[in-house]
Amino acid sequence: MEKQVTLLSSQLFQKHRQVEVVLNRSVLAWKPVEKSRKPCSGTCDSVQSYSVEVCEIVAVRKTEDDDQDAAQTGKHQKKTKQLYPYAFTVSYVRRTRQHQWRCSEVTFHCANQALCEEWVQVTNEQLSLLTNRPKSLLVYINPFGGKRHGKRIYEQKVAPMFRLAGIATTVIVTERANHAEDHLKTEANLDKYDGVVCVGGDGMFSEVLHGLVARTQNDHGVDQNQPDAELVPCSLRIGIIPAGSTDCICFATVGTNDPVTSALHIIVGDSQPMDVCSVHHNDVFLRYSVSLLGYGFYGDVLSDSERNRWLGPARYDLAGVKTFLSHNYYEGTVSFLPAEDDVGNPRDKLQCRSGCSICQHNRSSKDEHGDVSEEKEKPGKDDSSDWNEIHGKFIAINAANMSCACPRSPKGLSPFAHLADGNADLILVRNCSRLDFFKHLLRHTNKDDQFDHPFVEVHRVRKFRFEPECHKLVSLEDLSEPPTKTGYSTPLGSWSCDGEILPEVAIQVSVQCQLIRLFARGIEEQQQQQQQCVSDDPCTLCALEPTTD
Numbered sequence: 001m002e003k004q005v006t007l008l009s010s011q012l013f014q015k016h017r018q019v020e021v022v023l024n025r026s027v028l029a030w031k032p033v034e035k036s037r038k039p040c041s042g043t044c045d046s047v048q049s050y051s052v053e054v055c056e057i058v059a060v061r062k063t064e065d066d067d068q069d070a071a072q073t074g075k076h077q078k079k080t081k082q083l084y085p086y087a088f089t090v091s092y093v094r095r096t097r098q099h100q101w102r103c104s105e106v107t108f109h110c111a112n113q114a115l116c117e118e119w120v121q122v123t124n125e126q127l128s129l130l131t132n133r134p135k136s137l138l139v140y141i142n143p144f145g146g147k148r149h150g151k152r153i154y155e156q157k158v159a160p161m162f163r164l165a166g167i168a169t170t171v172i173v174t175e176r177a178n179h180a181e182d183h184l185k186t187e188a189n190l191d192k193y194d195g196v197v198c199v200g201g202d203g204m205f206s207e208v209l210h211g212l213v214a215r216t217q218n219d220h221g222v223d224q225n226q227p228d229a230e231l232v233p234c235s236l237r238i239g240i241i242p243a244g245s246t247d248c249i250c251f252a253t254v255g256t257n258d259p260v261t262s263a264l265h266i267i268v269g270d271s272q273p274m275d276v277c278s279v280h281h282n283d284v285f286l287r288y289s290v291s292l293l294g295y296g297f298y299g300d301v302l303s304d305s306e307r308n309r310w311l312g313p314a315r316y317d318l319a320g321v322k323t324f325l326s327h328n329y330y331e332g333t334v335s336f337l338p339a340e341d342d343v344g345n346p347r348d349k350l351q352c353r354s355g356c357s358i359c360q361h362n363r364s365s366k367d368e369h370g371d372v373s374e375e376k377e378k379p380g381k382d383d384s385s386d387w388n389e390i391h392g393k394f395i396a397i398n399a400a401n402m403s404c405a406c407p408r409s410p411k412g413l414s415p416f417a418h419l420a421d422g423n424a425d426l427i428l429v430r431n432c433s434r435l436d437f438f439k440h441l442l443r444h445t446n447k448d449d450q451f452d453h454p455f456v457e458v459h460r461v462r463k464f465r466f467e468p469e470c471h472k473l474v475s476l477e478d479l480s481e482p483p484t485k486t487g488y489s490t491p492l493g494s495w496s497c498d499g500e501i502l503p504e505v506a507i508q509v510s511v512q513c514q515l516i517r518l519f520a521r522g523i524e525e526q527q528q529q530q531q532q533c534v535s536d537d538p539c540t541l542c543a544l545e546p547t548t549d
């Protein structure tokens, strides 16, 4: 292992004791100088030092007198202030339960001003070397998403952290649907920004996605209407501050729907590539999807829920019950191009986690500039002979481009789907009894396998098409009732595309591998989650309360 060069090492004062503080390029560490130390009385085994990775330091600043006065009221503290009148505070990421991050602080007191300023300067120099961190962000807030708390969440929980981290922001509170999308497509000067942040739900994310992808394709002269066009990846990353109803894109990429955690992932400059499904009808571009493309059950839930938007997130529960009771099924033909053999399968129990090897493997197929390697260009890869075709009556047809985990279903619609493997999991739920369908739905909420039913099949696919049963095609004049979809006499459902209803039922879908990047890192494994306590008395990692939320 490479030996780390010490940049600074000093004896400083922290709380009521003297500490040896050391900074190298990757770690800030400190430990008490005294020989005798009481063990940690918290939940961890006490060892003798604390450490914070430099890449997880949010900010370092000189501690103002006011801050010191507020923190130091006791006799000891007054004495500390006399002996060590200068201080600096380091704000850093602390992992708590269930993938949540918090911003903690530690203040070091110094005997002389020059030393204090040196610590602030050298630590800041190290932070400035972290070039993946955003310096300037364009933020869109949907004030009406979810429980309508978006503006408050941003102002109270997120903006102060961005300020602390020295990130400049341009904030736009949207005034109508499609405001963010239109602004990104035509007006925004994107050269000024290192990323775009949306405050809202999956629908708001979808707006930002459409705006950014369309803008990028326009700038590069790529026609989105061509289903086989090689789309150019977006250079700006997208951050999501969850303030919507489902927020599954945030949940499935971070592991929690928590604004403070998401803000910290943005600040430290995380990057998570994401696949995007492009959806076409007869060679006309319809929409992109990142989470769920659902026909039948989820399409019906979505259409019904739109009527009750005023209910907020609860609209989905009401619509879910109504749709379940109506127990509709839809006939049609699904054709799909299976994934390559080396990318796993939807039941292999290999969860997509931070640094996922399956997604990393696929990364090699697209270089930094979005050029496609020879491997992907091999002729015959899309041979019509590779396509499979299934005809049937379906209660639901779901294409999950990622797990679609969310608080309603913590493991998601397809628990082993991958964020960036270039494939989607296509789930076909054939017509079955209400009770069987209920059992299938229930398994989305517990540990049982929702695919382990004779009426459910699931395939990992690169592309798929759906054609509704249309042999009873009639002329428009024959239809006395307004048709659900023009020209068909058999009942048609609709596709929900990340929470938007598609205007067409017959669709062609193609997964665009790693078209965008988020300010996220994928869900961390449990070991990464539990930051090891390396403290002593009193153990701040065990006992400190969050300081920012």
Ligand SMILES: CCCCCCCCCCCCC/C=C/[C@@H](O)[C@H](COP(=O)(O)O)NC(=O)CCCCC
Binding pocket: 201, 202, 203, 204, 244, 245, 246, 247, 248, 291, 292, 298, 301, 302, 316, 317, 320, 404, 406, 408, 409, 412, 413, 441, 442, 444, 445, 496, 497, 498, 499, 500
């Ligand atoms: C007997 C209990 C059954 C419970 C079954 C729960 C299964 C839940 C699966 C949820 C998948 C969610 C996929 C995400 C879709 C979102 O993109 C979309 C829009 O989100 P937003 O803009 O934040 O509102 N949300 C939905 O389509 C809602 C699906 C809710 C289904 C009950």
Ligand SMILES: Nc1ncnc2c1ncn2[C@@H]1O[C@H](COP(=O)(O)OP(=O)(O)O)[C@@H](O)[C@H]1O
Binding pocket: 141, 142, 143, 144, 145, 146, 147, 173, 174, 175, 176, 177, 178, 179, 199, 200, 201, 202, 203, 204, 205, 207, 243, 244, 245, 246, 247, 312, 313, 499
């Ligand atoms: N100012 C606004 N007024 C009305 N609708 C808006 C506004 N801003 C965004 N929207 C639309 O609201 C829809 C839902 O937003 P979203 O933030 O996803 O909330 P939810 O998760 O509750 O559906 C999105 O499709 C978006 O286009």
Ligand SMILES: [Ca+2]
Binding pocket: 275, 401, 402, 417, 418, 419, 420, 421, 422, 423, 424
């Ligand atoms: Ca995928």
